[in-house]
Amino acid sequence: PAGSSSFQHACLRRTPAGASGGLRGPGGQHAPAMQNVTALGPKSPWTANLLSALGIMHFTNEEMKDTFDMMAVQGKLDKARVFELLKMAYGFEPMPEEMGLFVTSFSLEEDGELAWPELEAGFDEIRELLRGVAKNATEHTSTQDWKDDLTKHRRLAKDPMDKFKAPMTDSQTIGWHEEEVFNERFPKSTCPETRYADEMIKCRLEPF
Known part of the structure; x- marks a missing residue:
């Protein structure tokens, strides 16, 4: 209704310093937090750009099982429908x-069906693999180690492409993707008159 927004703003009050929470509404209940604020990225x-930041890391086996139960026929899912399952x-x-x-994990290039125990084991294996990839992004756990490597000009063990999906700085954009180099040639072209004069x-003759 009209004016409801201003009424809500008038009722909201900030929590005293040191208290838990942010904004509170009438009666002291917590005001709902803002959701899906994605305009600022x-x-x-x-962390969002890590190679390990894939969908399977954000969904549990229980959530995947619910979708599997809806799609499975007699407890099995055709390999060709794994993409549909994930989507x-x-x-x-x-x-x-x-x-x-x-x-790679489920040999989806081959025909066949997958039961839930196979999928569950594969999901866990992929998550474990991605956790190992995520560790590549943190090469120093000590400030002193970082300073020592900086002083001795030691290269990092992993390149940026082994950690992130896309360049994180402007300097990393140079050489991120190997570009195919085209050397366009511009041969010298002359008219018949010029060739005659040459x-x-x-012959040491005066052309004019």
């Missing part, structure tokens, strides 16, 4: 990099 671009469970299409992991000069 992810909260941490470093329905996530609510968005899985990234090509993630599908590559599933193709030949006369070679």
Whole structure:
């Protein structure tokens, strides 16, 4: 109704310093937090851009099982429908990099069916693999170690492409993707008259 927004703002009050929570409404209850604020990008671009930041890391086996039960026929799912399973469970299409992991883990290039125990074991295996990839992004756990490596000009053990999906700084954009180099040649072209004059000069004759 008209004026409800201003009424809500008038009722909200800030919590005293040291108290838990942020805004409170009438009666002291917590005001609902703002959801889906994505205009400013992810909260941490470093973690959101990690190679390990894939859909399977954000969904539990129980959530995947609910979707599997809806799609399975007699407790089994055709391998050709794994992409459909992930899309329905996530609510968005899985990234090509993630599908590559599933193709390798479940041999999706071959025909066949998958039971839930096979899928569950594969999900756990992929998560464990991605946790190992995530550790690549943190190469120093000590400030002193970082300073020592900086002083001795030691290279990092992993390159940026082994940690992130895309460049994180402007300098990393140079050489991130190996570009195919085209050397376009511009041969010298002359008209018949010029070639005739050149030949006369070679013969030590005056062309004009």
